[in-house]
Structures are given as C-alpha cells and as structure tokens.
Amino acid sequence: MATDEFELIRRYFSDVGSDQSGSVRRTxxxxxxxxxxxxxxxxxxxxDTMVEGVHFPADTSGDRVASRLFGAAFSDLAAxxxxxxxxxxALTLPDNDPAWLQAFSVRLAELSxxxxxxxxxxxxxxxxxxxxxxVHGWTYPDKALLRSGACSGDRIFVTGTLGDSKGGLETLLKNIHGPQVPYLQHRFYTPEPRIDTALLIADYATAAIDISDGLLADLNHILVASNVGAMISPGELPISAELHQWVGEAQSREWALTGGEDFELCFTVPAKLEPKLGWALRNHSVGVTCIGQISAKPGILFSEGGRVWPVEPQGYNHFTNKHRV
Amino acid sequence: MATDEFELIRRYFSDVGSDQSGSVRRTxxxxxxxxxxxxxxxxxxxxDTMVEGVHFPADTSGDRVASRLFGAAFSDLAAxxxxxxxxxxALTLPDNDPAWLQAFSVRLAELSxxxxxxxxxxxxxxxxxxxxxxVHGWTYPDKALLRSGACSGDRIFVTGTLGDSKGGLETLLKNIHGPQVPYLQHRFYTPEPRIDTALLIADYATAAIDISDGLLADLNHILVASNVGAMISPGELPISAELHQWVGEAQSREWALTGGEDFELCFTVPAKLEPKLGWALRNHSVGVTCIGQISAKPGILFSEGGRVWPVEPQGYNHFTNKHRV
Incomplete structure (x- = not known):
C-alpha cells in the first residue's frame, strides 16, 4: 500500500495519454x-468538478468515475x-485505495x-x-463557438439522444433492473464528448453549448447570450428506443427537456447553410436532429399539432440538490 | 440568500482582476x-487543491482562505x-453562505x-x-526555471524566512497567544508568491522550486531531478526574529528545514554569477540568503562548526496526515 504522495502520483499518473498537437514541453x-x-x-x-454523492453515487468504481469525469469535461471543448x-x-481522495486509483488511472489513460x-x-x-x-484545446483565432452568435431564423440542432443519462441515474437510484438498464446506465457513466461532431459543424454553427443542465436550461443560455428566442417542436426531440420503452412518451420527453448531463451538443446553424451541414455530416456516426428554430422574440415557445405555448427553462442546478445522489 | 448557481457565480466571480498580458479574449x-x-x-x-480541515482549519474566514489559496498557487508560477x-x-461549497463567499471573492479580487x-x-x-x-503564466520560450538544471558548485539560495508558516499553524492548533502570534499567523494565512523576486533571478538561476513540502524535501526534488547533492550550512538558515523569540534556536531551525508551506523560493545560481545576482537584487525588498552549495555526490550533508553529517530529506506529505488541522 503506497503512502507516499509523490510515489502514488508517479506510479499512476506520470504517463497518461499523449498530446497530438505536439505542444506539451514539460509535464x-x-x-x-x-x-x-x-x-x-x-x-x-x-x-469542472465532480463530488462523490453529488455527481455520482458513493462507491462508484474508479473506471466509471474516470469515464464520467473525462466525458463531461471534454464535452466543454466540443461545445x-x-x-x-x-x-x-486535482484529485482529493478519502483513502489511499490503490485498486480504485489503478482502475481510475487505467481508464483515464485509455480515454486520453x-x-x-x-x-x-x-x-x-x-x-x-x-x-x-x-481541459485545454486549440481553435483557429476567433473561431471558438460561443453561446452568443445565434440569429433569428437559425435552425436549432442537437446531437445523439436526450434524457438517457437521467434515465440511467433513475435506474441507479431506484435499483431498477430490466433490458434497457445497461444501455441507460452506460449513457450515465460514459458520456461521449462530441469532439468529432463539433469539428464537423464548426464552420456552419453560429452558437453552441453542451447539454449539462438540461436542454431547456442550456438552450436558454444560448438565447440569453444571443438576445433571441426559440420555437421548439417537442415531437422532434431525439429519444432513444430504450428510454421510450422503459418510461413511455411523456416521461422520456420531460427528461429529454430537463434531465441534464447528456453532454450532447445543442447548436444553431443559419437555414441557408443547412444543406452544407447535411453534406458535412454524411457518413457521420452520431445522429444530428433539427428540433426547432431561433426567433427574434426572447423566450421559448413549444409548437405541436398546430398549438403553440410558452415554457419556462428548467434544469439541473447543483444548489437545489435536485439531482443529489 | 442566493440559491441559483449561475446567479451566485455571476454575482461574486464575474469581474475578478484583469490580465496585464492582454491575452484573455473570453472569460x-x-x-x-x-x-x-x-x-x-x-x-x-x-x-492546486485546498481542503477544509486538511490545508486550513474548519471555519477559516473567506478572506483568509482566499489569501492562502492565491499565495500557494501563484507561488508555483514564481518557481x-x-x-x-x-x-x-473550482469551488465546492457545503452551504450557500453569501457572507463567506463575499469575503472570499473580495479578497480574491484584491489579490488579482x-x-x-x-x-x-x-x-x-x-x-x-x-x-x-x-494558475497560468507566460515565459519566454524554453526559459521556464526547472528543477533539473542545478550543477555542482552552484550556490543554493532561499527567499524570505523559513518556518514561520509552521509556527503560525502551531499557534492556531494549540490556541497560543503572544506578541509573535499575529506575525506568524499572518505568514500562515497570507503566503506571498515571490513573483517579483523570481523575475529578477530568472536570468541567473539554474533551478528553482517553491517551498511547500519543507526546505529539505523540496531541495531534494531539485537534487534528484538534477542528479546532484547539496552541502547546507544550517546556521545560515533565514529565521524570523518572531519565530526565534517564540520557540528558540533548535525548534525554529527544525521548522525551517521541514515545516513546509512557507512558499518561499529555493533556487540555485552558478558561483560566478553571484555578483550579478547581488546586483540584480539591489533595492529588492525580499531577503535572499545563501544557505549552501550544490555538490556532485547525491544526498544532503550539513556542515556546521567544522562538523559534516548526512541528513534525510523529510517534509510535508498529505497522505501521512502529519499536518492535518
């Protein structure tokens, strides 16, 4: 059992990953x-910070904590x-637990x-x-995708499917078993940062954010920063077959809108660039779905079956303890 | 009482300091x-991470935590x-305590x-x-001061006085009062990153480190990285009048060697550059003291009154809980 801090760091963290950009001189x-x-x-x-009992259940294995931490953090670079x-x-540990640390560092090295x-x-x-x-990344000068560039008429897109992470968390908290559970828990523990998708859309997007607080809350960050509003078609929300099968239409839609921590991207693209976006995404393995459109008037409206109504943005807020696990 | 995370961040942390290098585009x-x-x-x-009850006593005020965090972290840039x-x-808070947060953010803004x-x-x-x-800083290309550049014959210097921080911590833990206590506790709570000194010595130093684990332990990091040894004159250690008055010669010397968290600099300079170093430090307000010399043979020797004996590097190690407060 290692008790020396330097030895511990040296053993587990001295050779994790390599920098493809070739910019690292001393590590x-x-x-x-x-x-x-x-x-x-x-x-x-x-x-980004994750705390045991807040962002993941106590006694989560080292490899799952590594996946979740890595995916959530690099998702911000994708955005x-x-x-x-x-x-x-920066790692604060209650005990010097070599097995946990080794599982954590092995998974971290794989992802790196x-x-x-x-x-x-x-x-x-x-x-x-x-x-x-x-996390640190590089963009061309002044080419970083900000939240503040959305314009009236832009199409609103999201990657992947929404609500799965919340579904996975619920199965953990309520100790639920079933055929959909492994997929949903995988989505909770192993968010995939949408780096490849982000690099493909970067030339077309006017604004982007990753969905950590919930689609409505994060879309609202774009709307406020850009001083615009949005019209959303809730029937277009991408929802996985697994989530739909487990909780049905109404619950899966609610989690897709407010569940949070899916770490998918929400981004806006001028309508006239939609064909080029489609071409850029040909053969791309991650789904991209148009869920609505930016409007001039602030606020979020839902539109479905000819009916239009306003909604309040809601989402994850650490200080409400809503998602405390 | 603010309960919204975004509002809290906006209120206290949206306008802290300004970047003199002019490199910050989006914040x-x-x-x-x-x-x-x-x-x-x-x-x-x-x-760098600080944890309540490990790096500072529970119920430490927000302004003191800010000073200690800031000083300790920017000391690494000085090194x-x-x-x-x-x-x-990254701030993990047990409660939403606006008074603590405000004191923390006001002090952080002052230091910034x-x-x-x-x-x-x-x-x-x-x-x-x-x-x-x-913390992030800039150097000229390949001019960062590393631990690995010390050579046999180099003089070993330290800034300021050593052992005060450990003395301050002891007065806190043992609830001691006296004329020296305010100075010592100030040294514990308000480490001054030696940025100005570092920029003055950078052209002459071959290796540098900041003293967080204790002089012997940190000097040993230089020695191991440079594959050299050191001869130290313990009688030359810079010790404050306050620490000496409070605990006497033997105890103050021990704390100067192993106490840690002084966040002074230890650095090496070729003997032939010593005159130029002295000239560079003319009128400089922070004391700089030569405490010994680098030798070819690995290990640390003490030399005093004609006697020479080997010592083991010892110091702060979070995982021994030695300094748990």
Whole structure:
C-alpha cells in the first residue's frame, strides 16, 4: 500500500495519454507544466468538478468515475469547436485505495489515448472524494463557438439522444433492473464528448453549448447570450428506443427537456447553410436532429399539432440538490 | 440568500482582476474561456487543491482562505520564473453562505488586481469545502526555471524566512497567544508568491522550486531531478526574529528545514554569477540568503562548526496526515 504522495502520483499518473498537437514541453514532475502554443491558435480552457454523492453515487468504481469525469469535461471543448490537447487533474481522495486509483488511472489513460490528449499536471490531496479536471484545446483565432452568435431564423440542432443519462441515474437510484438498464446506465457513466461532431459543424454553427443542465436550461443560455428566442417542436426531440420503452412518451420527453448531463451538443446553424451541414455530416456516426428554430422574440415557445405555448427553462442546478445522489 | 448557481457565480466571480498580458479574449460565461497566447511565449500551468480541515482549519474566514489559496498557487508560477496572467477556480461549497463567499471573492479580487491576473472561468458545486485553482503564466520560450538544471558548485539560495508558516499553524492548533502570534499567523494565512523576486533571478538561476513540502524535501526534488547533492550550512538558515523569540534556536531551525508551506523560493545560481545576482537584487525588498552549495555526490550533508553529517530529506506529505488541522 503506497503512502507516499509523490510515489502514488508517479506510479499512476506520470504517463497518461499523449498530446497530438505536439505542444506539451514539460509535464508531471516540475512545479508547473510547460506548453508551447502552436502558431496562430487560440487556447480554450474549462475547469469542472465532480463530488462523490453529488455527481455520482458513493462507491462508484474508479473506471466509471474516470469515464464520467473525462466525458463531461471534454464535452466543454466540443461545445467550443476546439481540438482537445491536454488536461490537468486535482484529485482529493478519502483513502489511499490503490485498486480504485489503478482502475481510475487505467481508464483515464485509455480515454486520453483515444482522444489524443495528455495529462500534464495534477495535485493529490486527502479529503472527501472530489475530482477537478481542467481541459485545454486549440481553435483557429476567433473561431471558438460561443453561446452568443445565434440569429433569428437559425435552425436549432442537437446531437445523439436526450434524457438517457437521467434515465440511467433513475435506474441507479431506484435499483431498477430490466433490458434497457445497461444501455441507460452506460449513457450515465460514459458520456461521449462530441469532439468529432463539433469539428464537423464548426464552420456552419453560429452558437453552441453542451447539454449539462438540461436542454431547456442550456438552450436558454444560448438565447440569453444571443438576445433571441426559440420555437421548439417537442415531437422532434431525439429519444432513444430504450428510454421510450422503459418510461413511455411523456416521461422520456420531460427528461429529454430537463434531465441534464447528456453532454450532447445543442447548436444553431443559419437555414441557408443547412444543406452544407447535411453534406458535412454524411457518413457521420452520431445522429444530428433539427428540433426547432431561433426567433427574434426572447423566450421559448413549444409548437405541436398546430398549438403553440410558452415554457419556462428548467434544469439541473447543483444548489437545489435536485439531482443529489 | 442566493440559491441559483449561475446567479451566485455571476454575482461574486464575474469581474475578478484583469490580465496585464492582454491575452484573455473570453472569460466567465461561456463553456470555456478563450485566450490568445502572446507571440513567442510558453504557457506555464499548475493546479492546486485546498481542503477544509486538511490545508486550513474548519471555519477559516473567506478572506483568509482566499489569501492562502492565491499565495500557494501563484507561488508555483514564481518557481518557474513565469509572469502570472490568468486563473480558473473550482469551488465546492457545503452551504450557500453569501457572507463567506463575499469575503472570499473580495479578497480574491484584491489579490488579482495586485498581481495583474484575471479569473477567466470556474465551476461551483455542492459538497465538502474544497477549492481547486489553476494558475497560468507566460515565459519566454524554453526559459521556464526547472528543477533539473542545478550543477555542482552552484550556490543554493532561499527567499524570505523559513518556518514561520509552521509556527503560525502551531499557534492556531494549540490556541497560543503572544506578541509573535499575529506575525506568524499572518505568514500562515497570507503566503506571498515571490513573483517579483523570481523575475529578477530568472536570468541567473539554474533551478528553482517553491517551498511547500519543507526546505529539505523540496531541495531534494531539485537534487534528484538534477542528479546532484547539496552541502547546507544550517546556521545560515533565514529565521524570523518572531519565530526565534517564540520557540528558540533548535525548534525554529527544525521548522525551517521541514515545516513546509512557507512558499518561499529555493533556487540555485552558478558561483560566478553571484555578483550579478547581488546586483540584480539591489533595492529588492525580499531577503535572499545563501544557505549552501550544490555538490556532485547525491544526498544532503550539513556542515556546521567544522562538523559534516548526512541528513534525510523529510517534509510535508498529505497522505501521512502529519499536518492535518
């Protein structure tokens, strides 16, 4: 059992991933990491924290915590249309549990290789299980996808299916078993950052966000930042067969709108660029669905079967404890 | 009482500091911050975590936590000879306590202005009080001060005085009062990152580290990374009058060697550059003291009064709980 902090870091975190952009000069083992920014690129950074009992159930295995942390964090780079490059990790651990740490670091290394990113630095401290990760990526100058660029008439798209992560969490909290459960729990534990999709849409999108708080809440961030509104067709929401089979139409639609933590992308594209977007996404493995349109007047309207009504944005808010697990 | 996470972040953290390097493009309020790296600079990054009850006593005021977090984190940039530019903050809070948060953010903003750095992004979650900060700075290409450059014959220097922080912590843990206590507790709560000193010595130093684990442990990091040893004169250790008056020669010397968290710099300079170093430090307000010399043979020797003996590096290790408060 390792009790030395430096030995522990050295053993598990000294060789995690590699940076495809080739910008990393010095990594774990000095006071700071050193990076040589590529010429003519902007740096894009985001920090995220996950706390045991808040963002994932107590006693979640190390590999599942690694998947969830990695997917959620790099999803923020996807939302900016950035190419991931490197990350840092601050790990607060209640015990020195080599088996948990090894499972965590092995999964983290697998994902780092898969996405071509490198762990360049970290901090390990004693305390209640808390993980903070900062992710770093590169975009061309002034090409980062912001929340503030949506214009009236733009089409609103989302990637993948929505509500699955909330469904997976519910099956965990209520200890539910059934044929749909493995898929839904996989969606909860293993969010896939939509990096490839983001790089394909970046030339066409006017605004983008990743869905962490719930579609309505996150779309509302775009609307407020862009000073516009939206008309949504709830019948167009992409919902997985598994979620629909398990909880039916009404519940799956509600979770798709407000469940949160799907880490899919919501983005807007000018109507005239829709054909080019379709062409860019040919043969792409991740589904992209148009769910509505940006309007000039602030607020969100639903439109279905000839009826139009306003809705309030709602979503995940850590400080309401709504999703405390 | 604010209960909305976004409102809370907006209120307290939307306008903290400003970046003197002018590289920050987008800050708090999108999925990521966006930075345009200055031409011909390396980026230097470090992440640090502080946990209530481990790194500071429970019920420490917000302004003291801010000072300690800021000083400890930016000290890592000083150790690299980097110019500080911006930072991110991941804040895990047990309660939504507006008074604590306001005191924290006011002090953080003061220090950010003082050091010319900007808060560019963050995350706020519910949980046991834990703070992770990532600091970012710039150096000229390949000019970052590493641990690995010390050579036999180099002089070993430290800034300021050593052991005060450990003394301050002891007065807190044992509820001690006396004329020296305010100074010592100030040194514990308000470490000053030695940024100005670092920029003055950067052209002369061959290796540098900040003293977080204790002089012997941190000097040993330089020695191992550089594959050299050191001869130290313990009688030359800079010890404050306050610490000496309170605990005497033997105890203050032990704390200077192993106490940790002083966040002073330890650095090495070739003997022939010592005159130029002295000239560079003329009129500089922070004391710089030569405590020994790098030797070819690995290990640390003490030399005093004609006697020479080997010592083991010891220091702060979070996972031994030695300093748990």
């Amino acid at each position: 774990v083992g000095d006071d700071c990491a050193v990076i040589s920014p590529p010429d003519n690129r902007d740096l894009v950074v985001s920090i 900016m249309g950035a190419t991931p490059a490197f990350f840092t990790l 290789r898969q996405y071509g990113v490198q762990l360049v630095g970290g901090d390990t401290t004693r305390g209640p299980l808390t993980l903070s990760i900062q | 708090v309020g999108d999925d990521c911050a966006v930075i345009s790296p200055p031409d011909n600079r390396d980026l230097v990054v470090s992440i 690299m000879g980097a110019t500080p530019a911006f930072f991110t903050l 202005r003082q050091y010319g750095v900007q808060l560019v992004g963050g995350d706020t979650t519910r949980g046991p009080l834990t703070l992770s900060i990532q």
